Amino acid sequence: MPNTDPVKVYEQGLTWIKPSFLWMMYRCGWATKEGQETVLAVEITREGFEWALRHACLSHFAHGVHADQAAWKRDLRRAPTRVQWDPERDLHLNPLPHRSLQLGLAGDAAQCYADEWTVSITDITERARAVHALVRENDLGAAENLLPVERPYPAGDDLLAHLRA
Secondary structure: OOOOOOOOOOOOOOEEEOOOHHHHHHHHOOOOOOOOOOOEEEEEOHHHHHHHHHOEEEOOOOEOOEOOHHHHHHHHHHOOEEEEEEEEEOOOOOEEEEEEEEEEEOHHHHHHHHHHHEEEEEEOHHHHHHHHHHHHOOOHHHHHHHOOOOOOOOOOHHHHHHHOO
């Protein structure tokens, strides 16, 4: 597992895990944005994902979660992972009233993700393009049938309590 030394500061770039297919399509523009033309489905271990959640800090200050801005900034600098909650998306990539977790990994956490937690990597670019084509044709039923099965993660309160107000 990554080093959890509380004085270590993580300020380098982040690798983001986006567990929602449609949120990822929003982010990469259905694999059409420059530099984002390939979509990969990365399967990781439950142990790694839960370690990342346990050691995460919110990417933004939240009253009720952090004592004050200074405490949040200190936690953010030291955390090997961070969480942001973004609106989930529909097939037209419009925001929905519920949110999906995005998980940013830095330093040792990103290294563990690449070297230890990753189980498989599958190129799903063609699937993304096929869903997009069906959405453009307004064949939403067929598009929904191509979506990956996604279920809420069975995270107990102990795993996410420090990330909720």
